[in-house]
Amino acid sequence: MVGIKDIAKKTGYSISTVSYALNNSHKVSEATRAIIIKAADELHYVPNNAARTLKRNQSNIIGVFLADYSGAFYGELLHGIKLQLQKENYEMIVCSGEQSHRFIPEKLIDGAIILDAAFDDDEILRLADLDNNIVTMDRDIVHPRIGTVLLDNEGGTNAALTQLGQYDELPLYIVTGPEASYDSQSRYKTAKRWASENKREVNWIDGDFSRKSGQRAARQILSENSRYPITVFSFNDEMAVGMYKVFAKTDLLIGRDIKMVGFDNIEIASFLTPRLTTIGYSKYHWGIEAAKQIVAIIQNEDAAHKKVYTSLITGESLEKES
Numbered sequence: 001m002v003g004i005k006d007i008a009k010k011t012g013y014s015i016s017t018v019s020y021a022l023n024n025s026h027k028v029s030e031a032t033r034a035i036i037i038k039a040a041d042e043l044h045y046v047p048n049n050a051a052r053t054l055k056r057n058q059s060n061i062i063g064v065f066l067a068d069y070s071g072a073f074y075g076e077l078l079h080g081i082k083l084q085l086q087k088e089n090y091e092m093i094v095c096s097g098e099q100s101h102r103f104i105p106e107k108l109i110d111g112a113i114i115l116d117a118a119f120d121d122d123e124i125l126r127l128a129d130l131d132n133n134i135v136t137m138d139r140d141i142v143h144p145r146i147g148t149v150l151l152d153n154e155g156g157t158n159a160a161l162t163q164l165g166q167y168d169e170l171p172l173y174i175v176t177g178p179e180a181s182y183d184s185q186s187r188y189k190t191a192k193r194w195a196s197e198n199k200r201e202v203n204w205i206d207g208d209f210s211r212k213s214g215q216r217a218a219r220q221i222l223s224e225n226s227r228y229p230i231t232v233f234s235f236n237d238e239m240a241v242g243m244y245k246v247f248a249k250t251d252l253l254i255g256r257d258i259k260m261v262g263f264d265n266i267e268i269a270s271f272l273t274p275r276l277t278t279i280g281y282s283k284y285h286w287g288i289e290a291a292k293q294i295v296a297i298i299q300n301e302d303a304a305h306k307k308v309y310t311s312l313i314t315g316e317s318l319e320k321e322s
Contacts, residue, residue, distance in 0.1 A: 002043045010039045062294055063109040065095045065116040073238070073266060073283065080287025081113065088295045104132050111294040113137065117180035135293045137286070138182040140305070147293035147303040149286060153186035156279035156310035160261040161194045163277065163318055164231045167259060171227060172200055175207045175217045175243075177235040184209070187235050187263065207239045214242025222250065228257040237262040237269045237278055244272055255319040265313050274316030281310045 008018045013036060020027045021036040028036075062085055066074060082092050090110070095103065098118055103109050104127050111133035114124065121141060128134055128145040135147040164172060174191055177184025195202045205220055207213040217239060221230070234240040240262035244254060252258055255274045262269060265280030286308045297303050 002045045006043055007036060007039050007045060010043065011036055059108060059110050060089060061091050061093055061109045062111050062113060062291070063093055063095050063100070063103050064113045065100065065119065067096065067116045067118060069094070069096065073236075073264060076267075076283040077115075077287040080282075080284040081291045082287075084288045084291035085295070088291070090291075090295065104134075105130060111135070111298050113290045113294055117178070117182070133294060133297045135290050135297065137290055140182075142305075144303060145297060147297055148305045149289045149293055150305075150307055151183060151186075151281060151286070152307050152309045153183055154190045156263060156281070157187045157190040158194060159310065159312045160233050160263065160279055161191060161198075163261055163312065164233055164259065165198060165200070167229070167231050168198075168200065170259070171203060171225065171230045173203045173205060173217075173221055173230060173232045175205045175214065175232065175234045175239050177207055177209045177239075181209065184235055191233070207235065209236050209238055211238050211242035211245070214239030215246050216242075218243040218246035222246070228252060230258055232258055232260045234260065234262045237264045237266045237276060240276055240278070241268060241272065244276075255316045258317075259319070260317045269313075269315075272315075272317070274319065277315040277318040278313050279310050280313040281308050 004015055004018050004022070007022075008015045011018065013021075013032070017028055017032065018036050021033040022040065024033075062081075064078065064081055068074075078092070078094065085092050093109070096116070101119065101123070104112050112127075113135045115137040117138065121139060124134060124136065124139075124141060124146065125143060128143045131145065133145055135149060137149055140148055140150060172195075176188055179185065191202070194200075203224075205217045207217055214234065217234075221232070232243070234243065240260060243258075243260070247254060247258060254260060260276065262276050262278040264283075265278045269276040269278050289306055289308065293304060293306070
């Protein structure tokens with residue numbers, strides 16, 4: 001493997017001069033840098049990034065830790081993170097699984113953006129205590145080296161249920177998400193409080209944010225219910241898509257017999273027939289804010305706690321009968 005010594009020998013410059021040139025140091029002139037870079041290219045020199053990281057204690061890489069990559073949710077989020085990090089001269093790697101957690105304490109990355117229930121709070125706090133830079137997108141933790149960028153789940157849930165509340169004479173079904181999800185639990189607590197304050201009976205159905213669990217929920221509704229119309233709040237759009245698929249095979253019509261609201265405003269929601277009423281927010285902006293936060297913490301700025309606000313996106317799935 002070609003090393004710095006080989007480039008020094010070829011160009012006649014010292015090892016230190018070659019090193020400065022390869023690391024874009026101001027200590028060498030542009031003319032000298034050009035000669036050294038040309039020689040490095042001719043020798044097919046490949047920098048040892050691992051050694052460079054150890055020397056500088058910096059990788060310029062941010063790890064984004066996700067529980068899953070499936071579904072339509074993550075693409076826009078990761079796009080926002082990636083573009084903002086590029087503006088700050090950082091790159092992104094996307095990680096999943098417990099083995100990837102070691103990237104943080106081993107300093108293989110400069111910071112971590114976490115949207116992954118596989119990390120418990122104690123682990124995140126231990127990592128922060130060891131001076132690791134962290135931003136969480138799925139829990140509210142207070143620590144000088146932990147920033148948070150959270151969804152306004154409370155506002156979104158209240159908006160969804162307020163819309164469904166106009167049909168207070170109809171049965172209300174709520175399809176929840178996984179217990180380990182901060183967003184799901186936040187929506188659940190808000191929905192419970194709303195039901196109590198409005199004296200509404202709720203038929204709760206367990207879901208896990210997947211389309212398959214939405215299909216199961218729809219089949220459960222069909223088996224348990226003989227009275228229509230009904231109202232349904234799905235804690236995310238993926239499960240709503242699954243319910244659409246099942247109800248489409250019956251004589252029931254979304255909007256007329258089943259009045260439904262989702263959450264997340266994923267792209268496919270706009271193509272459903274009828275269009276799904278849902279709670280929207282910018283996943284792209286959410287990603288940008290997380291990227292800004294992690295860079296600020298790396299630069300020793302105070303960790304902030306930000307919220308991404310939601311809004312109601314209306315569609316015909318909540319059409320009121322005339």
